[in-house]
Amino acid sequence: MNTYRNIHARQQKHGRSRKKRTGHLLHFILPMLCLILLLCTLASYILNRAGAGLDVISPISSLFHGSARDEISHYASSHGYDISDYPQSLIDLYDRNRETKDFVFEYPMKKSKTPPIDLSDLNTSTVPLLMQWDQRWGYQQYAGDLFGLSGCGPTCLSMVTIYLTGNTDRTPAWMAEFAASHGYASDGNGSYWSLFSEGGSSLGLDVTEIPLDEQRIIDNLQVGNPIVAVLGPGDFTTTGHFIVLTAYQDGQIKVNDPNSRENSEKLWDYDRISGQIKNLWVFR
Incomplete structure (x- = not known):
């Protein structure tokens, strides 16, 4: 009888120990699962807003979205078309920049x-943000490619011109025709730099090329003079790209990137972008 009681007691003790271990395990696993779910949700949100210049996260993005091609x-x-109806350059664009979804999918x-x-209806009290891949002009041809891929230069000049003159007829589409007809479109390479120095002047704007000098950039932005910058590889592009520096806020620079709303919503440290800048033009 004592032996039976001892065995029974040990079984009860082991059973309580197993329940205790199981309880501890559940207390550990459930919070971890919640944390993983939260991180996945946050990562999905961030990747949904990813824009140009974020090629480095494309492999991560595919975990949440699937491949761009798929x-x-x-x-x-599902809309009666085939993947062969899409240029590879557009597939690559969407892979880099999920903001372009409608532009690419509906091509x-x-x-x-x-x-x-x-x-x-644009607010011209500040430099308006216009996107080169806007469907109203992004499908037209420019410099041997779709404007949505090659039209950052005319889009930047359009933003600056509209802001300084208030003339909203100077749309990116209008500026593309202006650039092409005056020899500022470089076939296969977007726009020549002369689009801003010569083209801007011929549009009646006061254009000054300035050196890469932080204080000079700040001084111009603080009095409302937008600055067009041409960039090399970095945060905004893997090749070359034009953006507009529009304001100086809280010790940082605000930009209008015609290829990314995400980049345009940020403030940028001068030290972060200065090494990517190849040339600058101040407009008044």
Whole structure:
């Protein structure tokens, strides 16, 4: 009888120990699962907002979105198209920049349309943000490619001109025709730098090329003079790109990046972007 009691007591003790260990394990696992779910949700949100210049996260992005080609192929087949209807350059654009989803996905059905362009409701008290891949002009040809891929230069000049003159007729589409007709479009390479120095002057703007000097940049931005910058590889591009420096706030620089709303919503440290800047033009 004593032996039976001892065995029974040990079984009860072991059972309580197992329950205790299981309880401790659950207390550890459940918070970890919640944390993982939270991190995945946060990462998905960040990646949904990822813009140009973030090529480094493309492999991570694919974990949440699937590959760009697969997403576009699925959309195309569900709308009566095929992945072969998309230029590889557009697939690559979406892979780099998920902001361009509508522009890329709807390419087959909208590429031949010419919607009316009315920018009269733009707020011109600050430099307006316009995107080169806006569907109203992004599908037209410029410099041997789609404007949405090659039109950062005319888009920047359009933003600056509209801000300084208040003339909202100087849309990116208008500026593309102006650049092409005056020899500022470089086939396969976007825009020549002379689009800003010569082209800006011919549009009646006061244009001054300035050196890369932090205080001079700050002084111009503080009095409302936008600055067009041409950039090399870095945060904004893997090749070359034009952006507009628009303001100086809290010791940092605000930019209008015609390829990324994400970049345009940030403030940038001078030291972060100065090494990427190849040339600067101040507009008044």
